[in-house]
Amino acid sequence: MNLRKTILLTALVVIGLGLTGCKKKEQPVPSSPANPKAAASTATTVEQTTCPVMDGNPINKKVFVEYKGKKVYFCCADCKAVFEKDPEKYIAKLPQFAK
Ligand SMILES: [Zn+2]
Known part of the structure; x- marks a missing residue:
């Protein structure tokens, strides 16, 4: 009980x-x-905050390139040039290409 x-x-x-x-x-x-x-x-609006080339560098919104219809930002124009030589190498690091 x-x-x-x-x-x-x-x-x-x-x-x-x-x-x-x-x-x-x-x-x-x-x-x-x-x-x-x-x-x-x-x-839909993935914010890229760091440069994919200079890993971890904050991006400069004035330095970007459109790749596959999406804007990819870089910290400086040099990184943009590096990216354009071999974009596939860097898109894995980009949140807007994560899917
Ligand atoms: Zn850079």
Whole structure:
């Protein structure tokens, strides 16, 4: 009998915790559906931030080339020239060609 009571109490506590847990989870839910949207929007407008040639160098938005219909940015004109010699070598590093 005592065991049953304990099990019941435990069950109630678990259910109670589960409910409060759900309520707590429901608050961030509005941001959760926004996440796939954010992911989708980032998928369409992938931000390239680093130069694929000079790995890790921040890009200069004035230095870019269009490759396969997508803009590829570089940190300097030299990198652009290097990229154009062998684009396939560098597109693997570019988020806009990730898919
Ligand atoms: Zn460069």
